[in-house]
Amino acid sequence: MNLFKIAWRSVQQRRLSSALTGLSMALGVALVVIVLVILNTVEDTFRKNSGSWDMILGAKGSKLQVVLNTVYHLSTPVENVPYSFYKEWETKFQSPIFVSQLGNVAVIPVCMGDSYQGHRVVATIPRMFQVPYAGNLEYEFAAGRAFKDIPGNNEAVAGSVAAHKLGLKVNDKIRPAHGISDETDLKDHDAFTVVGVLAPTGTPNDRAIFINMESFYLQEGHALSEELANQRAQQNGQSRSQDDNKEPTNEDQSQDSGDQGGGNQDAGEQATASNRHWNVRPVAFTENTLQEQEDGQSHAGHGQAEALPEELREVTAILIRFDPEQTALSSMYSMKMVKDINKGNVAQAVLPLKEITDLFNTFIGPLKGLLMFLAVLIVVVAGIGIMVGIYNTMNDRRRDIAVMRALGAGQVTVMAVILFESLILAVGGGLFGFLLGHVAVGIVSSSISGTTGVEIPMWFLTWQEMVLLPGLVILAALAGFWPALSAYRTDVSKSLTATP
Amino acid sequence: MLQLKDVRKSFSEPGGGVLPILDVPEFELGAGEQMVLVGRSGSGKTTLLHIIAGISRADSGQVIINGLDICPMPEAGRDMFRAQHMGYVFQTFNLLPAFTALENVLLGMTFGRMRTDRQRAHSLLDRVGLSHRLNHKPSELSVGEQQRVSVARALSNRPKLLLADEPTANVDPGNQQQIVDLIRETCREEGVSLLMVTHADDVAEQFDRVDHLNELNRQSQAHSDPKKKSP
Numbered sequence: 001m002n003l004f005k006i007a008w009r010s011v012q013q014r015r016l017s018s019a020l021t022g023l024s025m026a027l028g029v030a031l032v033v034i035v036l037v038i039l040n041t042v043e044d045t046f047r048k049n050s051g052s053w054d055m056i057l058g059a060k061g062s063k064l065q066v067v068l069n070t071v072y073h074l075s076t077p078v079e080n081v082p083y084s085f086y087k088e089w090e091t092k093f094q095s096p097i098f099v100s101q102l103g104n105v106a107v108i109p110v111c112m113g114d115s116y117q118g119h120r121v122v123a124t125i126p127r128m129f130q131v132p133y134a135g136n137l138e139y140e141f142a143a144g145r146a147f148k149d150i151p152g153n154n155e156a157v158a159g160s161v162a163a164h165k166l167g168l169k170v171n172d173k174i175r176p177a178h179g180i181s182d183e184t185d186l187k188d189h190d191a192f193t194v195v196g197v198l199a200p201t202g203t204p205n206d207r208a209i210f211i212n213m214e215s216f217y218l219q220e221g222h223a224l225s226e227e228l229a230n231q232r233a234q235q236n237g238q239s240r241s242q243d244d245n246k247e248p249t250n251e252d253q254s255q256d257s258g259d260q261g262g263g264n265q266d267a268g269e270q271a272t273a274s275n276r277h278w279n280v281r282p283v284a285f286t287e288n289t290l291q292e293q294e295d296g297q298s299h300a301g302h303g304q305a306e307a308l309p310e311e312l313r314e315v316t317a318i319l320i321r322f323d324p325e326q327t328a329l330s331s332m333y334s335m336k337m338v339k340d341i342n343k344g345n346v347a348q349a350v351l352p353l354k355e356i357t358d359l360f361n362t363f364i365g366p367l368k369g370l371l372m373f374l375a376v377l378i379v380v381v382a383g384i385g386i387m388v389g390i391y392n393t394m395n396d397r398r399r400d401i402a403v404m405r406a407l408g409a410g411q412v413t414v415m416a417v418i419l420f421e422s423l424i425l426a427v428g429g430g431l432f433g434f435l436l437g438h439v440a441v442g443i444v445s446s447s448i449s450g451t452t453g454v455e456i457p458m459w460f461l462t463w464q465e466m467v468l469l470p471g472l473v474i475l476a477a478l479a480g481f482w483p484a485l486s487a488y489r490t491d492v493s494k495s496l497t498a499t500p
Numbered sequence: 501m502l503q504l505k506d507v508r509k510s511f512s513e514p515g516g517g518v519l520p521i522l523d524v525p526e527f528e529l530g531a532g533e534q535m536v537l538v539g540r541s542g543s544g545k546t547t548l549l550h551i552i553a554g555i556s557r558a559d560s561g562q563v564i565i566n567g568l569d570i571c572p573m574p575e576a577g578r579d580m581f582r583a584q585h586m587g588y589v590f591q592t593f594n595l596l597p598a599f600t601a602l603e604n605v606l607l608g609m610t611f612g613r614m615r616t617d618r619q620r621a622h623s624l625l626d627r628v629g630l631s632h633r634l635n636h637k638p639s640e641l642s643v644g645e646q647q648r649v650s651v652a653r654a655l656s657n658r659p660k661l662l663l664a665d666e667p668t669a670n671v672d673p674g675n676q677q678q679i680v681d682l683i684r685e686t687c688r689e690e691g692v693s694l695l696m697v698t699h700a701d702d703v704a705e706q707f708d709r710v711d712h713l714n715e716l717n718r719q720s721q722a723h724s725d726p727k728k729k730s731p
């Protein structure tokens with residue numbers, strides 16, 4: 001019979017207290033695993049995905065929100081910038097001078113704010129699928145093709161997760177809704193035809209559905225429609241009369257967009273996601289028309305829509321990816337861009353990598369540290385629990401230890417038995433906690449990927465977990481040492497004579 | 501086989517004084533010999549057995565077993581010596597409650613760095629009539645059965661010397677004789693020297709040799725003399 005088995009028998013003998021101390025260790029270790037796995041994967045994925053775009057031009061306001069909204073499809077949508085602003089930069093980067101200096105710069109407009117069954121709909125141009133993501137990976141189509149740039153073709157491309165969850169296949173019809181949440185009064189748009197399904201990218205784009213921007217501008221709420229304008233007037237008259245006064249007209253909008261972005265942040269809590277965006281815009285576009293048509297109540301479903309003239313169009317953001325072969329000049333130019341654009345009133349230039357790094361350094365980093373500290377603290381407390389648990393049994397076991405000594409066990413031997421016992425509880429509980437933690441990760445990973453787009457494999461192992469086993473062994477040795485010392489010091493003669 | 505020379509032992513008193521218990525100038529037990537040690541309660545019989553077993557150390561003198569004096573040995577050396585050469589049967593059996601009958605017997609061979617011999621454990625339990633209760637815990641055994649397991653355990657490491665401290669004191673009279681016979685017969689079969697302490701006259705009178713501790717012990721002679729008693 002080996003010492004390990006002797007220790008195991010003693011653990012068995014005290015089933016309940018062993019199970020409880022082991023469980024407290026398991027919970028502590030599970031927590032450590034959960035914190036490590038989730039925070040590390042989230043951080044990894046966030047950093048990796050922020051590498052898709054070098055710069056984002058968006059409405060003034062929270063920089064982080066611009067990034068979260070356009071790159072990660074999170075958070076409430078941001079305000080818009082004029083289409084002309086996009087055209088301005090697109091033309092600029094295509095001019096021969098720029099091309100000769102900066103190479104091939106991708107300038108991709110996106111219009112956000114629509115959704116389809118909980119998945120965000122991003123209106124953009126087909127070129128987006130030619131821009132590498134997460135460093136230098138190329139989009140691939142699991143089925144079909146990219147949509148074409150033709151107004152009114154109503155073509156859509158689904159990200160892999162969105163396609164999988166919604167069961168979308170090529171030629172399926174989807175009807176995006178106005179707004180990003182599951183509000184009941186969402187207005188459905190015309191049907192779009194899925195022409196392609198993207199292969200998994202491991203980025204938040206997997207959850208998104210992309211539609212042709214030219215078709216997007218024909219949709220109710222984005223296009224110029226009398227019925228719509230009329231209806232908006234009614235809605236806004238009731239719910240946003242205050243805001244209406246502040247709502248800038250189209251002409252002064254470019255001048256005011258700075259203030260507006262800031263003001264919107266404050267109003268963000270009261271305003272619903274949908275009425276802050278595209279369905280508000282037409283009110284601004286047609287302020288004059290509204291006054292005239294205020295009495296018109298008739299609503300005949302989808303009216304005849306006419307594409308927005310370019311000067312009335314808006315985009316949510318402009319995503320920019322510089323030529324990776326021109327990094328030196330690009331970074332110099334991007335610094336100048338940030339300065340110039342942020343000086344103006346139209347928009348702000350945001351560097352996503354910087355925003356995400358700041359987010360992690362100032363907020364998530366310390367949070368991770370705190371969570372880790374608490375989790376490790378729980379493990380240590382569980383270790384103390386083991387120590388106290390074993391120590392409390394020492395009085396009852398004095399005699400058993402003395403008997404083992406009388407059978408010839410040495411002081412070191414009985415000490416080792418106690419240390420093994422501590423080891424069984426700490427490492428056994430720890431291994432159970434390790435499984436528990438990963439199973440918990442597996443259970444929550446689907447909801448995490450649903451909200452953040454971060455896929456967390458259940459058996460994702462972090463290097464810190466490799467420290468777990470030696471750490472537990474050391475903890476077990478420390479926890480067992482005090483009771484083991486007490487076993488070592490047992491006065492055999494006295495303990496044998498003591499009446500049981 | 502066993503030889504004591506000038507073995508003295510005293511305990512410190514709570515008040516700070518010294519309480520002398522043993523002063524045994526001369527004692528011998530031959531190989532394979534069986535004897536009984538009697539003496540009134542508190543005379544130091546258990547203390548003497550502990551000293552012989554190396555569980556506690558004599559203040560001075562020699563305890564020679566198989567030609568080896570265990571007194572100068574360090575504690576670990578005495579533990580190993582005990583594990584390899586001695587068996588001990590307690591008045592209160594002292595089976596380990598977490599282990600089955602078989603495991604308790606196996607424990608008896610675990611600490612002497614010998615190969616645990618399951619065969620021997622089985623045959624010993626068979627010898628004490630418990631081959632059908634191998635996997636029972638002590639709490640599932642009768643008092644007499646427990647003491648029989650502890651006899652098997654004491655012999656499991658093939659000791660040269662078996663020390664038995666009132667092995668029948670907690671056993672009902674019906675089982676008493678059975679236990680004594682068992683101990684004596686197995687010791688005889690295995691050629692083990694037996695030193696048994698007992699208060700039972702009917703047990704003692706079965707032995708050829710019965711020693712009285714107060715005859716061996718100068719200290720108890722001093723005790724019985726009120727004038728020499730320490731203040």
Ligand SMILES: Nc1ncnc2c1ncn2[C@@H]1O[C@H](COP(=O)(O)OP(=O)(O)OP(=O)(O)O)[C@@H](O)[C@H]1O
Pocket residue numbers: 494497511512519521539540541542543544545546547548
């Ligand atoms: N650790 C100790 N500290 C102080 N005194 C002790 C200690 N152990 C034993 N004694 C004393 O030594 C004396 C002898 O004790 P011991 O247990 O050897 O007696 P015994 O002959 O076995 O008695 P019994 O027949 O009742 O078992 C007793 O007076 C006891 O109080």
Ligand SMILES: [Mg+2]
Pocket residue numbers: 545546547665
């Ligand atoms: Mg005694």
